[in-house]
Amino acid sequence: MKNLQDFEEEIYKCSRCGLCQSVCPVFKATMNECAVSRGKFNILNGIIKGDLKMTDNVKSYLDLCTGCNACKDFCPSGIDAREIFIAAKQDFYSKNEISFRNKLINSYELFKFSLLWAGLFGKILKIFKITRLIKLLESVFIKTGYLGKRLVLFNSLFCFSVKNRTKFAPKNALKTAIYFDGCFNKYIDNATKTAVVNILANSGITTVNKKFECCGVSYLHDGDIRGFKKLIQKNLQQLDVEYDYLITDCSSCNYVLKKYSQYDDSENSKILSNKVVSALDLMKNLKFTANKKYTVAVHKPCHDDYDFIDVVKNIEGINFVEVDDFDKCCGFSGKFAIQNQDVSRKISTSKVQQYVDSGVDYIITTCPACLLGLNQGLAEIDCQRKPTPINLFVFLAEYCRQSSI
Ligand code: SF4
Ligand code: SF4
Known part of the structure; x- marks a missing residue:
């Protein structure tokens, strides 16, 4: 695990070209140079050299970031801003008393x-x-x-329900798949979980439930590594049986679980990180046909590494519309939406406007936080016809028919 000092050379690679401004959603919403990676790198450079102190003020600038990492993809020097900001915030927690808020x-x-x-x-x-x-x-x-x-x-968040129709879970399942259900499925609404379990049962896979805690995504992004490690420990304790896969339906959980082995040295965390798969990986033998000619677009979560767009495009009978910036941040990003409410709403509103203009019926995505972001933007817009954000698995289970390939 690297600390801020370890990134000195990486930060020094920043040529101050300013290209990151053109892709940073927070900069576009605030026009604040401290919001974009170049500005943050200037501050962090000062801290590494000892000219500046890691204060609450610096932390608030570091928090002015959704962690989307769009700047990395666009940066000519390929600087991984997200990793550096996590290390910087960790540095803040190690040096400062945390405020009551x-x-x-x-x-x-x-x-x-x-x-x-x-x-x-x-x-x-x-x-x-x-x-x-x-x-x-x-x-x-x-x-x-x-x-x-x-x-x-x-x-x-409560407008969807999925029929609990799991019927043909295999009697002699060849693989054991533990299901990491995530906070949203567990506490808010289990429509996605029911949909995933139904679809996987049709694919010949029985899922095992365990009492997992949150994956820890917001603790990791906030640099609260102590809090993150506590959650890793609790989740590892649940893995007390032999298993072939640890399934997730959420892009963010998937991304963070794969990172466990970077923050925990145990053999269990290495095994876990290697066995995490997206539920989509286990659905490759299924074909989906839409019940009606729905017009749909996708929103790609920043943490999505599966590229589920092809899954949507391949749904038979669907009318797929590729909306501009479908892969740009929705502006929610966990604690960012609490700490920077106005900025978060501004990003979400500008994001969803493109979907409203395109006239699609549904915006399909794979992350509950993105569903919140998209709905947050739509709640700001008063118009006659709005698209409905929906989880991919709920869409596949309720709006499509399945058959084997
Ligand atoms: S794009 Fe990269 S090199 Fe250019 S200013 Fe931004 S962080 Fe620095
Ligand atoms: S990670 Fe995203 S929000 Fe943060 S500085 Fe980079 S582009 Fe901006």
Whole structure:
């Protein structure tokens, strides 16, 4: 695991060309030079040389970043900004007392408690069909301002349900696949989990459930490595059986679980990192045919390394539209949306406008945080016809028919 000093040469590679400005969503939304990697590298250079101190102020500039790493892809020097910012924030935590506000934001217990209550509240809305009523009156709520828009956003998370129709799980499954269900599936809504389990059962794979905690993505990105390592330990304890795969349906969980072995030396974490697969990897023998000629586009999460776009394009009978910037950040990114609410909303709104203009019915994605980001943007726009953000697996299970290839 590298610390900030180890990145001195990497930071020095920055030629100050400024090309990163053209792709950084936070810079575009704020026009603040400290938001973009060049500006942050200037500050970090000063810290490494001892001219500047790692203060709360510096941390707030480091937090002004969604971690999308678009700047890396565009940087002529190929600097991996995300890794450097994680090391810098880790440096901050090792040198400073954490403020009360940050302690609250970082509290895992509070995070779980909030998700639990949000999930319960959502289920009540769903049971009494209040979700439908709010959806119907969406444009009225949007006009009422901040709270109305937040209600629309919250409501959008509970609009889907998946029929629990797992029927033909194989009797003699050849492979054991442990399912890493992630926070959103566990606490908010299990539509995605049910969809994945249903589809995999049709593919001949039985999934095993365990009591996992959060994968730790926001702790890692925040540089709170102590918090991240605690979650790694808890999750490793759940892997007490032989398994062939650790399945995820979320791009971010997939990305972070593969990183466990970088932050934990145990043999178990190496095994885990090698066995993590996207649920899509296990669905290659299935063909999907859309129930209707839906017009769809995709949003590619920043952490997506599977390239699920081909899966969507290959759905038979689908009308696929490639929207500009489909692979650009949605602006949500966990703690970023809490710490920089206005900037986050601005990025999300500009992102979804392209989907609204394209006239698609659905925006398909593979990350629950991106669903929040897309819905956050849509809650800012009051128009007659809006696309519906939807998880890929829910779309495949509920809007398509499956057959073997
Ligand atoms: S694109 Fe790369 S080299 Fe150019 S200013 Fe940004 S970080 Fe520096
Ligand atoms: S990771 Fe994304 S948000 Fe952060 S500086 Fe790079 S382009 Fe901007």
